[in-house]
Amino acid sequence: MKVIKKNIAAVILLICMVLPLGCKKYLNLTPLTELTGNNFYKSKGDVEANISSIYLKFFEKINESWVIGATGESRSGEAFAISTHEFYPSRRVVEVLGNNDLMTVITGAGSGSAWSGFKFSLITNWKGYYQAIQGCNILISKLKEGVPNLSENEKKRYIAEATFIRCFTYFWMVRLYGDVVYYTNPYQSEPLPRENMVAVMKACIADMKEHVNDLPWTFQDPALRGLRASKGGALALMMHMNMWNAGFDDAAANAYYEETVKCGQELLSQNGNAYSLLPLERWPEVIKGRSEESLFEFYQSINYSDKINYLAPFGESFLGYPYKFPAAKYQTSLMAFRGAYMEKLFPRDLADKRKDLWYVDIYANNGRFMMPKFAGNIYASGNEDQLADNSFLIFRLSDAILLHAEALAELGRDPEAINSVNLVRARASAIPYDIGQGPLKDFIFLERCRELQGEGHAWFDLVRTKRILSQRWANHPLTLDQFNRGAWTWPIDSEALKDNPLMTLNDYWTNTVGI
Known part of the structure; x- marks a missing residue:
């Protein structure tokens, strides 16, 4: 994106590198001022650069794998690979997806496997999404504290934009994983359990409703x-x-x-x-x-x-x-x-x-x-x-x-x-x-x-x-039993358990085959 080319190195370091996953790690961050030489969020340009980097972080996450294909019609079995094509060994993964055999899709996508280029295992790791969410939380906090030379209308618009990205990211994650860890604090230090997805969406709807008219x-x-x-x-x-x-x-x-x-x-x-x-x-x-x-x-x-x-x-x-x-x-x-x-x-x-x-x-x-x-x-x-x-x-x-x-x-x-x-x-x-x-x-x-x-x-x-x-x-x-046990979700990487005693994985996938 052209606007993303304006990102500054400090923002990319902030959003893309210093937010490791695992509750105590990705929720307990070094204060922003210590990361930026105490000179960040001093102008509209700083806010623009920061918000652009958050968009970039989300884009990088969905650009790293075939997540769009893996969550479309192919998963319900409507697509097939052309057996006469030289790339059939890799593209036949669409038929494995169509059987909802995600464990084979993921474990068969390791280095050297036929469809490794699709990098399906990366879909199980929600780290990049939480990096985008954390970036939004920090930006909203700093905007509320006040950024020099921003008008009140500009401040409201940027808060609304960061709120949109945060709500959209939670929406995206809910559809992939079901229940998710939900937080809006800029520096959440305590581990949190996964929250019921309906409650998460209710919170996001209310959040977006409050700010939609500022866009x-x-x-x-x-x-x-x-x-x-x-x-x-x-x-x-x-x-x-x-x-x-x-x-x-x-x-x-x-x-x-x-x-x-x-x-x-x-x-x-x-x-x-x-x-x-x-x-x-x-x-x-x-x-x-x-x-x-x-x-x-x-x-x-x-x-x-x-x-x-x-x-x-x-x-x-x-x-x-x-x-x-x-x-x-x-x-x-x-x-x-x-x-x-x-x-x-x-x-x-x-x-x-x-x-x-x-x-x-x-x-x-x-x-x-x-x-x-x-x-x-x-x-x-x-x-x-x-x-x-x-x-x-x-x-x-x-x-x-x-x-x-x-x-x-x-x-x-x-x-x-x-x-x-x-x-x-x-x-x-x-x-x-x-x-x-x-x-x-x-x-x-x-x-x-x-x-x-x-x-x-x-x-x-x-x-x-x-x-x-x-x-x-x-x-x-899916059968009703499979549906109720979460067969419609995507597996969650066990890395999410790290440093978070309250975290759980998706039962259907952990009780079928470990990832």
Whole structure:
């Protein structure tokens, strides 16, 4: 990210190096003033450099492994590797993921193994996320103490931005690990146990609600669009957190749906103003990043000398020539989605521009299947076997619109829900929803699968709606017993136990095979 290039060495040392994990270690820090020669947080530039480094820390964490692929449709068994491709030994890990055999995925990903480049074992280590959280806690504390030459509005905006990053990081961790250690103190010295994830999300929702109006709808500099916390991104985060809790807190589900609708209505009021659903023909702008459709994303470009991990984004495995070079190596894609799954999403007899613009041989059960949906970050020609950019689309407008539709349907407000889901379908020149296309709630779920395929939402949608328990919705569903014991989570590295007698790991994985 261009803004991250302005980071100063002191901040990177602070956030990236001096926050080791293990409760007494990562929660008991040397005072900031001792680390910076007592001259830090003296200007707006110091705050900018610090907050940029926190974004960078989170990006580095998700850029180090195939976490997006590992938490998407592949984990429910909808993708497979192309057995005729020379890279089949490494890419067949998608089928192991599809069986939810995470222990084989992790233990079989050691040095020298076929899929070691994906670095799945790093997903079990939450250290980088807590480094970002600790950075936010310290920054909020220093802003409240006062930073010279910051106006009151600037102070509020920076506190809101740090609050957004902290809440987003907890949200990300909850979906990966379930219950997490939760704290907001700048220098937490006492060990803490893991806290119930619903309570963590409640705290984050309240925190974000307090600060959301201090964020701008958008930025004057288009280079910052989607890359920095905005009011739209915060509203989308609040919608996601409410919908997550609705799936696990049955007694309060309607209240969460109401909050989601409220946030969605406010966000949709900006459709065509601060944010827009772009015509589908302009999709390359969306996947490239920083478009009017982006609510929040992580972006890096080789043009800025950023470190690009070509295995980290989802789409690279689902492309071949002419979208990947050299041609001789990529006559087929490396992975594909099952034809039966694609027919469920996109029936053959129904028109939908997404079928034409995002896919090649959409129903093929072989390497002819490709997803040009993700081709925008691939070199257009030559012999480069890598990406020019890494764009992780976290929240975009159509995602929020469909969450809004889902919450309305759950509240029985079907006409309004249909209006929202049809906004997305109209952009795709697809026929509007009618009852002949199935129950509305199921249709909205499938519309999210269609619209957001490969963007890291499908597994979590299956989990929070409990559809992961049904063969109808997942190729390899979980049993109720597996679900209740946490088979939907990711294992946690045993390093988290270090110096924290109150810490526990995820029972399902520790009682299956040790990590």
